[in-house]
Amino acid sequence: MDGKEVREAGPRPGRFRPVAQKTIEERERVVIRFAGDSGDGMQLTGDRFTNATALIGNDLATLPDFPAEIRAPAGTLHGVSAFQIHFASDDILTPGDQPNVLVAMNPAALKVNLDDLEKGGIVIANEDGFTDRNLEKAGYGSNPLTDGALDEYQLYTVPMTTITVRALDGIAGITKKEAERSKNFFALGLLSWMYGRPTDVTERWIERKFAKKEAIRDANLAAFRAGYNFGETTEIFAVHYEVKPAPAEPGTYRNINGATATAYGLVAASDRSGIPLFYASYPITPASELLHELSKHKNFGVRTFQAEDEIAAANMALGAAFAGHLGVTGTSGPGLDLKAETIGLAVMLELPMVIVDVQRAGPSTGMPTKTEAADLLLAMYGRHGEAPLPIVAAYTPSNCFDAALEAARIAVTYRTPVILLTDTFLANSSEPWRLPDVDSLPSMDPSFAERPNMGTEFLPYLRDENLARPWAVPGTEGLEHRIGGLEKEADSTGNISYDPQNHQWATDLRAAKVLKVADDIPPLRVDDPSGEAEILVLGWGSTYGAIRVAVDRARDRGKKVARLHLHHMNPLPKDLGDILRRYPKVLVPEMNTGQLVKLVRAEYLVDAQVFSKVQGQPIFAEELEEEIIRRLA
């Protein structure tokens, strides 16, 4: 965050008049982390700040960090909830490695997050939250706001709760407790002033959101304005900052997180194909967001079903697929384990079905609210027998939209279950999204079977040029047929067969069908400006942003580095092998212990190496940059 131009600010438009002249400094990029107790409303504060930031045209990326426990005791380290936003006047690819600014509403929030803050960074602390009791709960022997512990930082202590309560004095129907609860809007107001965020968007939002609770609406508005005024009028803050809009491609934009983008992608797939969407799922963190989002869109004919368990959800989606719907089930790691047998059945039935796996950290229950991408091999191989299926991986929050569409397209075209991999990081974090032209989205033709395909007979496993079988839905006269999980005559009748040669042949046929999907994958585009890179960084999934930044920085340091990101994980693109063999070194950053590495080593006999991180956090650009440099040494 290099300060560039420093200039004097004139009186700002709007309702607040400054009492003192303040300095405006320009910043290219800023990373702010809002942290507080889970009851302090930090996610909301972050979310609103993000919205205002998006609307003035900064590029941005966000990352919420929820406490693992739903009702962790107030004031404890376990109960800290944080939200990080990175915004800039140029292209942004990650939510930022190190915050420049930390807003800490209590001692626990300070303690948990201070280590991440850049040296010399800004700490804005709610003085009122630093009570003896809270200090003790966070394990502080003395008050870090006063004992010199923060001397290396730019510390601003603000009695946010006190000022908020005072500002709300006289609003009828607001108790002291409720008044105190509005302090997150004070913090939002203060930060909005510091970084020149527009106030009208936030005010309009408060008015809309609390339209039915007038007292709360007025309280939040008053707190927000008090925060803004506090920055503007007191002498504590001498400087505020400006981050100019980022140059962006012309178009209409909105901010979107991966969960919503995935849901919209599925709705779009249904809309484009004319096949009704049927989404069955069992509540699981973090995939529940998808169920919540899709449940809102019943007016698109979307059927959402909260099943009794993960296995049921998969079977319902598959049953709906048999009945002619776009059957989708969503889950996270543990749920994918449970769905395995049903997915195997879908492989045998050869019906279109999409399984969304929002990957999360660890085996078993692991760390449910934290991110990881360690289900690739589970998606590839996690079924008994030979049960291949296509896999698509999303790589940015907004790309989840395209990935969902692509997964559905493959499923419908090839009559196969498809696993769509996203992860906690993608689902929760957000970025600006240039809205696609709806008419230009890929369409997909279900081409339901309507008549017998062999004289007067209907052969449910007779294949088309894609090796796909007909999708004949109940209700179609003359096409009555029975299918099941038993081995079958896989090119015609679908009748049960235990013939040894048939099983060999049917196994090969199912594999060949999945390989056929590679025909649709466009040629890979390697990012290798010099054309003579000594190392290729091969990525998949949500490491996309970190890899781009790390590679750019390594290039700035004079290194010749190439970059390639995969979207189709199975089948792998046809040209991947040749590309990998072109480079002396291949480095694969993964949020697992090396799963894509195993695949490419096995498939192409290349000596690819992994850069592994499994800490429940995304890979940071800086650590990857250093790794690239190290590998080239």
Add this chain to the structure above:
Amino acid sequence: MNEGNGQQSNGQPGAPIELSKKDFISDQEPRWCPGCGDYAILSTVQGFLPELGVPTHQMVWVAGIGCSGRFAYYVDTYGVHGIHGRAPALATGIATARPDLSVWVVTGDGDGLSIGGNHLIHALRRNVDLKILLFNNQIYGLTKGQYSPTSEEGKVTKSTPFGSLDHPFNPVALAIGAEAAFVARTIDNDRQHFTEVLRAAASHTGAAFIEIYQNCNVFNDGAFAAVRDKQHGAQRNQIRLEHGKPIRFGEQGEKGVVQKPDGSLEVVDVEAVGEDALLVHDAHRENPALAFSLAQLAHQPTGPTPIGIFRDVSRPVYGEAMDSQLEMAEQKMGRGDLAKLLLGGDTWTVEEPENAS
């Protein structure tokens, strides 16, 4: 909904379509052990289906794993043979996506009450429009003879050489406990009774559960002899439930059922209490308590055992309810418009450079 299959036959009897038994016989040859009760069940079902008037392409049979699972291949309609225990869930997907279809589920005591118990109770509680036939043979047949969740305590099998320790399920009591709206029990070889029960189940909208006592002559022969076979006293032991009629049984109807002041049921001599004292069967009673007590009258089919329709009440049907939610959403919010959806929330526009100010 799907284009091109707008047939709106909801599986109710009476539609004017001429069908015969052979329309429901597929080209696959049934392969159960000779003498298995499944043959009789298949034949009775195929003989009954034509009277529904539902065309074969509007009907789906879904089965799980077990000897019963093969059923799906033998009825010439649409059919899916799924995985072990999950047929009710698979069928729930079909029936919820397409309430216009007539969806039938075949399961067994292992499939439906052990590995798939969860799906069964949830399909019943939701009242999905499924007709569920549970072939109860009190044994695992396909895996060659282990005890099942309906086997009597102390059952000696390959997996329990010293006798099983499990207390068995009473499938009818379980279904009533899950508040199933239609619950019945019948016997594989009693074509007439079985057909009557099928008829009532088919005319019930919502989930209908039928337990069928099915003889596995290979691994558990005679398990239901006391209520199934004449030579073992079936006439004495069958308590045939009939709605609106006093509950009495025995060769001359000499036995009956009374409700005691504490609510429990007891078998009595009709002569001793007088006919007026007998409990009159009321399958339409909202409260499932009495139906549950009737189910408990015989925990095992070794003595006097009720068969017939225990419960037949009406409740909202899941698939229809979901459809009407979709309709209401469309009325309220308008038909979904994808471009509008994407534009929802706050948006901003970046102009073409030449237009930029």
